Amino acid sequence: MSKPLILIGSGGHASVLYDALKLSCQNILGVVDPKLSKNKKIFGDCQVLGSDKEILSFNPLEISLVNGIGIIPNTVNHRLRISNHFRNLGYNFSVVIHPSSIISDNVFLSEGVQIMAGTIIQNNTKIGTDSIINTGAVIDHDCIIGNDCHIAPNSTICGSVKCGNESYIGAGATIIQKISIGKNTTIAAGTTVYKDVKENSIIKTNAGMIRDIQNT
Ligand code: JB3
Numbered sequence: 257m258s259k260p261l262i263l264i265g266s267g268g269h270a271s272v273l274y275d276a277l278k279l280s281c282q283n284i285l286g287v288v289d290p291k292l293s294k295n296k297k298i299f300g301d302c303q304v305l306g307s308d309k310e311i312l313s314f315n316p317l318e319i320s321l322v323n324g325i326g327i328i329p330n331t332v333n334h335r336l337r338i339s340n341h342f343r344n345l346g347y348n349f350s351v352v353i354h355p356s357s358i359i360s361d362n363v364f365l366s367e368g369v370q371i372m373a374g375t376i377i378q379n380n381t382k383i384g385t386d387s388i389i390n391t392g393a394v395i396d397h398d399c400i401i402g403n404d405c406h407i408a409p410n411s412t413i414c415g416s417v418k419c420g421n422e423s424y425i426g427a428g429a430t431i432i433q434k435i436s437i438g439k440n441t442t443i444a445a446g447t448t449v450y451k452d453v454k455e456n457s458i459i460k461t462n463a464g465m466i467r468d469i470q471n472t
Contacts, residue, residue, distance in 0.1 A: 259320045261350055262311055263287045264338060266298050270324025272372060272391075274299045276354040277322065285319065308338075316346035323349055323368060327388060327406035329424050329442045329458075336404055336422075339368065339386055349386065357389075366403070384421065402439060420455055 261282055263270055266289040277284050286303035294306040305311075311321065321342055325335040339349060349368030353359065357371045360379040368386040371377070375389050378396045383389065384403035391409040395401065399413055402421035407413065411429045419425065420439030427445040431437065438455025448462045 258282060258350065259318060260285045261320050261322050262305065262314065263302070263322045263324045264308065264311075264342075265289055265324035265326075266292055266304075267324070267326065269326030269388075271299050273322055273324050273352055273370060274302055276352050276370075276372065279355050280353065282350075285314075287324070311342065311347065312345070316348070319347070320350040321347050322352055322370075323386060327404070327424065335386070360397075372409075378415075390427075396433075408445065 261277060261284050263274060263284060266287050270287065284302060286305040287298055288305050288308050288310055290307040292298060292304045294304055296304045298304055323335055323339050325338060327335055351365050352370045354371060354373040356373045357375040359371065359377045362379045363377045364382040366383060366385040369383045370388045372389060372391045374392040376394045380397055381395055381399040383401045386403060387401055387405040389395065389407045393407045393409065393411045395407065395413040396415040398416040400418045401407065402419055402423065404422045405419055407425045408427040410427055411425045413431045414433040416434045417431050419437045420441065422439055423437055423441045425431065425443045426447065429443045429446060430448045432450055435449055436452045438453055438457060440456050441453055442458045443449060444460040447459055449459060453459055
């Protein structure tokens with residue numbers, strides 16, 4: 257039996273996580289967010305527990321946390337800070353899996369990974385700590401997705417792709433097979449990546465395509 261959960265944050269990402277947790281019949285104690293008044297309800301029927309310090313009144317061995325702060329480019333540090341803070345206090349972060357996702361038996365999901373509705377993750381892929389695989393994303397076989405990545409809605413990661421920590425793959429982007437994406441990289445929405453990308457890059461055009469066409 258999984259532990260009762262506390263959801264951190266109450267924005268768009270948290271609301272989607274709340275739906276996924278309810279659909280998988282998890283016991284959700286409530287939400288913490290400094291912007292909300294204690295004892296109110298949010299997302300229809302979810303209890304507001306108060307600010308983050310309310311978490312400290314729960315024994316870390318008896319509950320798990322869900323980090324409901326999303327990742328958009330340049331905001332990964334805030335989500336990371338919250339995860340690190342509570343892990344240092346002995347709390348752990350639950351894996352969230354929307355029941356409509358399709359995940360091969362041989363996929364390895366690290367602590368705190370969040371798999372949203374309609375995603376497909378194929379054989380022998382590993383997803384690193386706290387990464388978000390968002391609505392409708394497809395990650396094919398033998399991929400390694402690092403920690404604290406956001407694979408945004410409807411993006412497609414083909415087979416044997418490596419994606420470094422803290423990288424952001426924008427909505428509808430396509431990464432073709434065997435590509436390496438360096439850490440802390442942003443691939444803009446809709447971009448197709450045909451060649452390896454160095455760490456700390458921002459890719460806004462179809463990386464590799466022009467060179468590949470010239471070479472043929
Ligand atoms: O792209 C998609 C499908 N989803 C995006 C998601 C991945 O990231 C979404 O569209 C947003 O761009 C973003 O979602 P998020 O993080 O829910 O953004 P927002 O709606 O701005 O909500 C942030 C929430 O975090 C707000 O409720 C803040 O009050 C709350 N918050 C910020 N700092 C915090 C803290 N809550 C707690 N408990 N502690 C904090 O330190």
